[in-house]
Amino acid sequence: xxxxxxxxxxxxxxxxxxxxxxxxxxxxxxxxxxxxxxxxxxxxxxxxxxxxxxxxxxxxxxxxxxxxxxxxxxxxxxxxxxxxxxxxxxxxxxxxxxxxxxxxxxxxxxxxxxxxxxxxxxxxxxxxxxxxxxxxxxxxxxxxxxxxxxxxxxxxxxxxxxxxxxxxxxxxxxxxxxxxxxxxxxxxxxxxxxxxxxxxxxxxxxxxxxxxxxxxxxxxxxxxxxxxxxxxxxxxxxxxxxxxxxxxxxxxxxxxxxxxxxxxxxxxxxxxxxxxxxxxxxxxxxxxxxxxxxxxxxxxxxxxxxxxxxxxxxxxxxxx
Numbered sequence: 656x657x658x659x660x661x662x663x664x665x666x667x668x669x670x671x672x673x674x675x676x677x678x679x680x681x682x683x684x685x686x687x688x689x690x691x692x693x694x695x696x697x698x699x700x701x702x703x704x705x706x707x708x709x710x711x712x713x714x715x716x717x718x719x720x721x722x723x724x725x726x727x728x729x730x731x732x733x734x735x736x737x738x739x740x741x742x743x744x745x746x747x748x749x750x751x752x753x754x755x756x757x758x759x760x761x762x763x764x765x766x767x768x769x770x771x772x773x774x775x776x777x778x779x780x781x782x783x784x785x786x787x788x789x790x791x792x793x794x795x796x797x798x799x800x801x802x803x804x805x806x807x808x809x810x811x812x813x814x815x816x817x818x819x820x821x822x823x824x825x826x827x828x829x830x831x832x833x834x835x836x837x838x839x840x841x842x843x844x845x846x847x848x849x850x851x852x853x854x855x856x857x858x859x860x861x862x863x864x865x866x867x868x869x870x871x872x873x874x875x876x877x878x879x880x881x882x883x884x885x886x887x888x889x890x891x892x893x894x895x896x897x898x899x900x901x902x903x904x905x906x907x908x909x910x911x912x913x914x915x916x917x918x919x920x921x922x923x924x925x926x927x928x929x930x931x932x933x934x935x936x937x938x939x940x941x942x943x944x945x946x947x948x949x950x951x952x953x954x955x956x957x958x959x960x961x962x963x964x965x966x967x968x969x970x971x972x973x974x975x
Contacts, residue, residue, distance in 0.1 A: 658699055658769065658859075661927060665863035666692040672867040677874065680720040687716035695762075695863070699770050706762040711746070714755045714873065718745040721874055722888065726881040727895060740892035748887045750880065751873035758869055765862040768853045772931075775846055782839070786832065786945070795828040803957070806966045817965035817972065821958035825949035836946030843942045847935045853928070860927040 669688050673681035694709035719738040791799065802824050806814040816824075826833070856862070877884060959965035964973050 657927060657930060658773070659696065661860060661863060662692050662696050662699075665695075665866055668864060669867040669870060672871060676871065677724065680724045683720050684717065687713055687720075690716075695766065698766055699773060699859075701770065701774065706766055707759050710755060710759045710762055714751055714758075715742050715745050717870075717873070718742060718750055718877070721750065721877045722884070725874070725878050726884050727888075734895075737892060737895050741888060744888060744891045747891070748884060750877040750884050752876045754869055754873040754876060758866070761856055761862045761869075764856050765853075765859040768849060768857055769859045772846070772849055772853070775842075775849065779842065779846075782835075782842075786835070789829075789832075791828055798824045799828065802966075802968070805968075806971070811966065811971060814964065814966045814971055815959035816957065817967045818953060818958045818961070820966070820968050821953035822949060825952055825957070829949045832945050832948055836943060839945050840942045843935075843938055847939065850931050850935050853931070858928060 666688060669692075670681070670685065673684050673688070677684075691709055691713040694704050694712075698704050698706060698709075719741040722741050723738070802816045802820060806812075853859070964971050966972075
């Protein structure tokens with residue numbers, strides 16, 4: 656949910672950038688922006704899509720808009736066939752310089768750790784759900800039954816087992832759970848190491864929320880090279896055949912409420928990195944959970960407190 660909100664906010668930042676800086680092409684850019692951030696989400700949540708493909712697709716779709724509105728502007732729009740030719744030519748003429756490669760690098764470096772982090776969380780949930788319901792062997796069930804209820808047969812209904820007796824029974828019953836402990840400990844350590852590494856160019860929050868700045872750099876680069884690009888496209892696609900259709904304009908004030916687009920002030924304590932750190936710190940408290948489960952049960956629930964009479968399996972002893 657946190658990542659979905661982040662993706663939605665980054666999409667809003669990019670849409671607002673177009674509305675503020677390039678209103679004439681803003682509504683036409685909407686589909687490409689939405690598709691790009693949909694692909695980001697699909698990749699993060701495990702779908703078989705690749706950053707290189709959807710970054711290329713975004714800049715392929717952006718070039719005809721930049722060409723029609725900034726490089727070769729007119730009161731009418733070029734035909735769909737001509738726009739498609741411009742789109743296909745983008746990778747040959749490189750109108751955006753090295754910006755697409757920079758975006759690919761940043762997306763690749765930041766999205767993969769977050770995708771791995773989510774997959775690791777799902778693995779943790781699976782482990783917890785699998786171990787949520789204990790299944791005791793018949794022998795173990797009888798040992799727990801004897802420990803808890805044999806004193807009742809002698810009328811000692813308020814007696815609890817002695818700590819040593821309880822630990823002996825419960826550690827035997829939960830031995831298979833204790834075997835998970837080194838793996839669970841390593842899992843939490845690895846999760847922490849992965850989280851610690853997700854900063855700078857590996858920080859998905861920084862990369863996504865600054866994506867619109869790189870888009871701006873790309874558009875400016877194409878604008879600066881307008882003369883050269885116009886000559887190259889004329890050679891590849893010929894002169895534009897224009898049709899009399901007016902490009903819709905983006906009214907920012909009207910659209911931001913309709914589409915829920917707003918730039919929210921970001922509280923430093925609410926960053927994804929801080930939330931992740933808080934989560935890892937809380938998880939570390941349970942890194943010995945499976946190894947200490949028997950002790951936890953005896954100390955907190957099953958066994959008599961120190962200094963009180965208790966059942967040792969055969970008799971009540973006054974103090975353990």
